[in-house]
Amino acid sequence: MKFFPVFLDLRGRDCLVVGGGPVAARKAAMLLEAGARVTLVAPALSPALERRVVAGELHHEARAFAAADVEGKALVIAGTDDDAVNRQIAELARARNIPVNVVDQPELGSFIVPSVINREPIQVAVSTGGASPVLARLLRARLETYIPSAYGRLARMVDGFRARVQERFATTEERRHFWEHVLEGPIAELLFAGRDADAEKALEQAVAGAELPRFHGEVYLVGAGPGDPDLLTFRALRLLQQADVIVYDRLVAPPILDLARRDAERIYVGKERDKHTLTQEGINQLLVRLAKEGKRVVRLKGGDPFIFGRGGEEIEELMEEGIPFQVVPGITAASGCSSYAGIPLTHRDYAQSCVFVTGNLKDGSVNLNWKALAHPHQTVVFYMGLHGVPILSKELIAHGLPAETPVALVQQGTTQHQRVIISTLGSLPEDVQKSELKPPTLIIVGEVVRLHDKLDWFRPTDSGAAWGER
Numbered sequence: 001m002k003f004f005p006v007f008l009d010l011r012g013r014d015c016l017v018v019g020g021g022p023v024a025a026r027k028a029a030m031l032l033e034a035g036a037r038v039t040l041v042a043p044a045l046s047p048a049l050e051r052r053v054v055a056g057e058l059h060h061e062a063r064a065f066a067a068a069d070v071e072g073k074a075l076v077i078a079g080t081d082d083d084a085v086n087r088q089i090a091e092l093a094r095a096r097n098i099p100v101n102v103v104d105q106p107e108l109g110s111f112i113v114p115s116v117i118n119r120e121p122i123q124v125a126v127s128t129g130g131a132s133p134v135l136a137r138l139l140r141a142r143l144e145t146y147i148p149s150a151y152g153r154l155a156r157m158v159d160g161f162r163a164r165v166q167e168r169f170a171t172t173e174e175r176r177h178f179w180e181h182v183l184e185g186p187i188a189e190l191l192f193a194g195r196d197a198d199a200e201k202a203l204e205q206a207v208a209g210a211e212l213p214r215f216h217g218e219v220y221l222v223g224a225g226p227g228d229p230d231l232l233t234f235r236a237l238r239l240l241q242q243a244d245v246i247v248y249d250r251l252v253a254p255p256i257l258d259l260a261r262r263d264a265e266r267i268y269v270g271k272e273r274d275k276h277t278l279t280q281e282g283i284n285q286l287l288v289r290l291a292k293e294g295k296r297v298v299r300l301k302g303g304d305p306f307i308f309g310r311g312g313e314e315i316e317e318l319m320e321e322g323i324p325f326q327v328v329p330g331i332t333a334a335s336g337c338s339s340y341a342g343i344p345l346t347h348r349d350y351a352q353s354c355v356f357v358t359g360n361l362k363d364g365s366v367n368l369n370w371k372a373l374a375h376p377h378q379t380v381v382f383y384m385g386l387h388g389v390p391i392l393s394k395e396l397i398a399h400g401l402p403a404e405t406p407v408a409l410v411q412q413g414t415t416q417h418q419r420v421i422i423s424t425l426g427s428l429p430e431d432v433q434k435s436e437l438k439p440p441t442l443i444i445v446g447e448v449v450r451l452h453d454k455l456d457w458f459r460p461t462d463s464g465a466a467w468g469e470r
């Protein structure tokens with residue numbers, strides 16, 4: 001981290017802005033908004049600044065910068081068009097440990113000014129570490145559209161209740177649950193709908209209620225998608241950021257786990273072939289126990305929880321125990337890998353159907369209805385480890401598919417480590433041996449694989465490197 005992010009309280013503090021152009025004007029305006037007392041040093045002023053001076057909002061020294069100007073200041077901004085002067089200001093301020101920013105030359109100063117989304121009292125500050133102010137501004141524009149304008153009002157309303165909630169609930173956890181209940185529930189919705197008085201009344205009742213609102217544990221079975229964090233659903237992201245505990249397994253890519261609430265407990269439950277860290281029954285019981293402790297649990301699964309994810313078994317147990325749950329679909333590996341490998345799963349000329357299969361038996365063998373799979377004009381996607389490849393190749397050929405049928409192996413699909421290897425049914429076992437593929441790998445069999453040559457578009461930066469060691 002190159003910069004330490006902070007929000008400064010400058011109310012009533014003396015600050016210095018040097019420069020009379022539009023950039024200096026913007027900085028001066030920000031400082032004034034934050035309640036600072038601003039002295040502006042510049043021989044001439046832009047009309048906008050002139051008006052503020054006339055209105056008595058800031059103090060103007062109509063002259064060139066002098067070293068003494070920095071004395072006693074809480075913060076200094078150098079925004080002149082003279083490089084030497086900017087440097088001099090920065091040096092003087094730094095020597096006195098006064099925070100200084102040099103506009104457009106972040107390396108000279110000691111701090112940079114972020115792009116700000118303002119929903120008073122909420123502020124979201126965006127910085128690119130000085131690398132690209134334009135990018136920061138673009139990001140800001142996006143965030144603006146995400147954050148409802150009523151968030152400021154919501155924050156102001158709850159601010160007035162903080163002390164009472166503090167008294168009412170003994171533990172931080174109870175308080176957090178209370179607030180989440182308020183901020184995500186009907187009370188916030190009232191406010192978003194413009195019924196501020198009703199919202200306040202409802203909050204009043206919630207705080208004063210004879211009974212504590214009861215907080216039950218819940219389990220969210222969430223599909224993490226195939227690896228690229230951008231492929232998460234909005235709901236998955238929201239729940240990840242709310243959950244107290246994240247229970248995840250090997251298929252969940254590390255960057256996705258990073259999106260969880262920072263202080264959420266993370267429990268790895270493994271699931272490597274032949275090396276089960278916890279049995280399925282153990283996982284089911286863990287989910288039940290955590291929920292009974294009142295925790296909100298995200299059970300994070302690679303791809304889609306209901307496609308070869310044993311999600312069904314996990315919620316059956318929750319159902320029996322009467323624990324509330326939600327299932328959030330994710331992009332399954334077949335969908336993610338085929339898109340990122342430029343291999344449409346169906347195509348008018350090549351395949352009118354597509355089957356997803358998995359064939360791992362407990363004893364390591366593969367047992368499938370080969371006759372049904374070996375059909376022309378059908379794409380078959382195998383979700384399984386590579387140990388089954390020799391059987392797969394032999395059986396599909398034995399059941400009538402030509403040995404030249406193209407096959408794609410997609411390793412760590414959609415991630416920056418993605419690798420795509422094109423082979424044929426006949427040479428598959430040998431190609432797999434040669435190519436040292438790493439799990440997880442998806443196998444796509446069918447004529448559609450021929451389209452890869454033409455449609456391949458994704459250029460991972462780190463093809464072949466490991467998914468992330470744990």
Ligand code: SAH
Nearest residue numbers: 303304309332333383384412413440441442
């Ligand atoms: N529920 C998951 C599938 C779990 S089965 C889903 O919907 O995607 C595990 C198998 O999925 C792996 O053996 C591998 O064949 C495949 N797989 C999962 N993620 C993958 C990825 N990012 N790249 C390639 N294959 C993947």
